[in-house]
Amino acid sequence: xxxxxxxxxxxxxxxxxxxxxxxxxxxxxxxxxxxxxxxxxxxxxxxxxxxxxxxxxxxxxxxxxxxxxxxxxxxxxxxxxxxxxxxxxxxxxxxxxxxxxxxxxxxxxxxxxxxxxxxxxxxxxxxxxxxxxxxxxxxxxxxxxxxxxxxxxxxxxxxxxxxxxxxx
Amino acid sequence: xxxxxxxxxxxxxxxxxxxxxxxxxxxxxxxxxxxxxxxxxxxxxxxxxxxxxxxxxxxxxxxxxxxxxxxxxxxxxxxxxxxxxxxxxxxxxxxxxxxxxxxxxxxxxxxxxxxxxxxxxxxxxxxxxxxxxxxxxxxxxxxxxxxxxxxxxxxxxxxxxxxxxxxxxxxxxxxxxxxxxxxxxxxxxxxxxxxxxxxxxxxxxxxxxxxxxxxxxxxxxxxxxxxxxxxxxxxxxxxxxxxxxxxx
Numbered sequence: 001x002x003x004x005x006x007x008x009x010x011x012x013x014x015x016x017x018x019x020x021x022x023x024x025x026x027x028x029x030x031x032x033x034x035x036x037x038x039x040x041x042x043x044x045x046x047x048x049x050x051x052x053x054x055x056x057x058x059x060x061x062x063x064x065x066x067x068x069x070x071x072x073x074x075x076x077x078x079x080x081x082x083x084x085x086x087x088x089x090x091x092x093x094x095x096x097x098x099x100x101x102x103x104x105x106x107x108x109x110x111x112x113x114x115x116x117x118x119x120x121x122x123x124x125x126x127x128x129x130x131x132x133x134x135x136x137x138x139x140x141x142x143x144x145x146x147x148x149x150x151x152x153x154x155x156x157x158x159x160x161x162x163x164x165x166x167x168x
Numbered sequence: 169x170x171x172x173x174x175x176x177x178x179x180x181x182x183x184x185x186x187x188x189x190x191x192x193x194x195x196x197x198x199x200x201x202x203x204x205x206x207x208x209x210x211x212x213x214x215x216x217x218x219x220x221x222x223x224x225x226x227x228x229x230x231x232x233x234x235x236x237x238x239x240x241x242x243x244x245x246x247x248x249x250x251x252x253x254x255x256x257x258x259x260x261x262x263x264x265x266x267x268x269x270x271x272x273x274x275x276x277x278x279x280x281x282x283x284x285x286x287x288x289x290x291x292x293x294x295x296x297x298x299x300x301x302x303x304x305x306x307x308x309x310x311x312x313x314x315x316x317x318x319x320x321x322x323x324x325x326x327x328x329x330x331x332x333x334x335x336x337x338x339x340x341x342x343x344x345x346x347x348x349x350x351x352x353x354x355x356x357x358x359x360x361x362x363x364x365x366x367x368x369x370x371x372x373x374x375x376x377x378x379x380x381x382x383x384x385x386x387x388x389x390x391x392x393x394x395x396x397x398x399x400x401x402x403x404x405x406x407x408x409x410x411x412x413x414x415x416x
Contacts, residue, residue, distance in 0.1 A: 053293055054214025083218075083289025086296060115299055118273055118366045119306045121373055142200035143304060144207040152200065168296050 011037045011044050014072035018064045021057050022147050023165075025103040028061055032091025035082055043076040044069050049087045052148040088112045089167050100165060106131045106153065108167035128164050130155035140164075170343045171284070172227040173246070174353055176236070177389055178279075179219035180247035182294075183237060184397070185268065186212030187404050188255050197258055204304060208265070211297045218290045238408035242398045243391040250333035252388075252397040256326065259319065262308045263326035269302035270366050271337045271359065278354030287352070306370050313374025320375070327371070328379050335384025338363075 015037055016029040028034050028048070036047040046065055050058050066077045089108040092100075097107035109126045127136040135157035142152045143166070150163045189209035196202025220233035250268065255261050276298055279291035312323040338360045340348075347353035368378045387393065408414070 050214075050218075050293065052211060052214065053218055053290075053297060054210035054212070056210075083286060083293060086289065086292040118362075119270060119302045119370055121306065121310065121370065142204060143300060144200070144204035146203075148207055148210060152203075166300075168300075 008037060008039060010072060011039075011046075011069060011074065014068045014074075015046060015065055018061065018068050021060045021064075022149075023100065023103070023105065025099045026092075026096050028065065030093060030096040030099075032087065033061065034065075040078075043078050044074040045078045045080060047080045047082045049082050049085075051087050055148050057147075087168075089165065092165075101131045104131050104162065105150070106162060106164040108165050110167060112167050128153055130158060130160070131162055132160060133158040138162075170347060171352065172223045173343060174347055175219050175223035175226065175287070176246040179216045179223060179236075180245050181251050181268075182212040182219065183216035184245070184247040184400065185251040185264075186210075186216060187400060188251065188253075189261070189265075191255050192261065201258075205261070208301050208304070211294075211301070215290065215294045215297070219287075222286055222290065234408065238405045242393050242401055245388075245391065245393065245397060245401075247388050247393075247397075248333070248336045249385055249388045249394055250330060250336065252394060252400060253330075253333065254396055257322060259312055259322035260326040260329070262305050262312065263323055264330055265301065266305035266309050266370070267327075267330060267334055267367060268337070269298055269305055270370075271334075271363055272298040273302055274359040274362055274366075275354060275356065278359075282353065283351040309370055309376070310374045313371070313376040323374075324376050327376060331379040331381075332383055332385050335381070336386045336388060339386060339389065341389070 012029070015034055016027050018028045020026050020028060020031055020033075023031075031051070033048050033051060034046060035049055036045075038045050046069070048058075048062065048065070062079045065079055069077045090112050092108065100107045106128050109128045128138050128140075129136050130138050130153075133155060135155055137156045138153050139156065140151060141154050141161065145152045145163055149165055149168075151166050152161060153164045154161050186209045189205050189212065192202065192205040193209070194202065196205055216237070217233050220236045224231040224233060224236055250264060253264070256264075273295065276291045276295040280288050280295055282288040282291065309323065312319040314320070338356045340355060340357050344353050344356065348355045364378075371378050
């Protein structure tokens with residue numbers, strides 16, 4: 001039973017315990033997927049925004065959010081999808097970026113690119129440091145990786161491929 | 169009921185092209201490309217799903233995105249013909265992806281300013297994705313155009329063959345003119361020149377020739393499709409139709 005006295009912090013904390021199923025060192029709050037948590041009468045309402053349109057993890061995330069809130073004592077839970085503003089990796093905090101690196105995934109390099117031209121013919125991604133040895137002598141192998149949000153990079157110093165969370 | 173009809177045009181373009189791209193899964197020329205095409209396919213099908221759900225909501229007859237995707241017949245699909253053409257060789261797939269992605273960027277830039285809030289939000293998200301789809305295919309246009317004699321010939325043939333399907337992307341009719349007048353849709357005809365300029369710039373850099381405009385195929389927006397769509401739908405819809413109500 002949700003009473004007006006209980007601070008919404010309890011719901012925020014419950015949601016902050018939900019990890020991204022693909023990147024289990026980041027919570028859905030770290031990623032900026034959760035835009036708002038509030039009470040509407042007896043219902044806890046969570047606004048989420050998708051990372052990528054086709055990200056299959058979104059359904060799992062919605063299910064996990066509902067379960068986490070119910071475990072924290074929420075009665076009814078409603079998960080809303082909001083599209084504006086569109087998700088950006090700029091919302092990932094410094095602390096979360098460091099955890100990502102420690103997990104072996106290079107965090108987004110710099111801010112999300114602002115398109116200068118329609119189709120850049122000589123596009124350069126800012127230097128991406130290898131999450132293992134920190135060398136910046138790395139190169140992109142493919143802009144597409146194991147999930148929509150990651151690219152495949154290669155470190156020419158430690159000679160290992162690694163994943164990079166694309167700045168978008 | 170012109171908004172749902174317009175949303176179906178947008179979603180069907182993405183659903184059908186996304187399905188065509190998914191046919192490459194397991195058949196890409198190299199592993200990275202296999203993954204790239206499957207990822208782009210996933211983005212497009214994801215965009216289509218969001219738009220179909222919205223179309224179903226606007227229509228108000230209780231149809232879900234899945235019902236719209238799996239239980240409509242070919243004549244009810246509203247995609248442009250270019251999306252349904254068989255995948256062809258890698259050059260053909262890349263050439264189509266390039267022509268369509270540049271159009272997609274221009275169209276989505278406008279639609280992200282739509283007065284329809286949900287459509288604007290979906291368009292803003294799809295725009296980010298379409299930008300890197302265009303980057304990916306433009307990279308390949310350069311590699312194939314400037315590659316071997318065979319790669320050059322194949323990608324030039326593909327561009328030449330696809331050209332007569334590009335006119336439909338810029339077609340306006342009373343429905344979209346009315347929506348554009350209300351600030352909900354965009355004037356596609358205005359996108360033609362910027363599209364030609366951008367496509368021409370990349371083709372020139374790849375030492376490829378931009379074909380002259382001639383006869384243009386059309387009919388997809390009214391449900392008049394090539395024979396290829398029926399085969400695609402048969403494959404795409406068979407599981408949902410064999411096991412109605414199944415969830416996975």
